[in-house]
Amino acid sequence: MGAGASDLAVEEASSGLGDMPELCAAEVLLRLGAPDICRLAGLNHAFRSAGAADFVWEAKLPENYRYLMGFVDGGEEKGGDPGQKSAVGKKEVYARLAKAVRFDDGKRVSRSSAFAL
Numbered sequence: 001m002g003a004g005a006s007d008l009a010v011e012e013a014s015s016g017l018g019d020m021p022e023l024c025a026a027e028v029l030l031r032l033g034a035p036d037i038c039r040l041a042g043l044n045h046a047f048r049s050a051g052a053a054d055f056v057w058e059a060k061l062p063e064n065y066r067y068l069m070g071f072v073d074g075g076e077e078k079g080g081d082p083g084q085k086s087a088v089g090k091k092e093v094y095a096r097l098a099k100a101v102r103f104d105d106g107k108r109v110s111r112s113s114a115f116a117l
Contacts, residue, residue: 026050057090072096
């Protein structure tokens with residue numbers, strides 16, 4: 001083997017968190033809360049893409065979120081037909097439902113504990 005054997009050694013490419021497949025990142029995000037998802041989205045491209053995926057945010061929504069959207073923002077969800085797919089992403093739906101609701105001429109605020117951001 002001798003001195004020529006070192007020339008045959010193949011350098012191993014270092015891999016990091018950025019090499020993680022998007023679906024693996026999404027599996028991690030499914031187990032986290034909304035604030036952590038948003039923080040990890042700034043980490044790298046895989047988490048950013050996974051953090052924008054509808055199936056990640058749909059897992060965080062209540063079963064009756066379509067009904068609740070009728071009460072948020074004056075029912076602005078596009079596609080009023082319950083069977084029709086919304087033009088709004090699930091992340092946006094979550095954000096709208098999590099937003100504080102003002103009432104009593106803006107003097108009082110109600111926030112759902114289910115959507116703590």
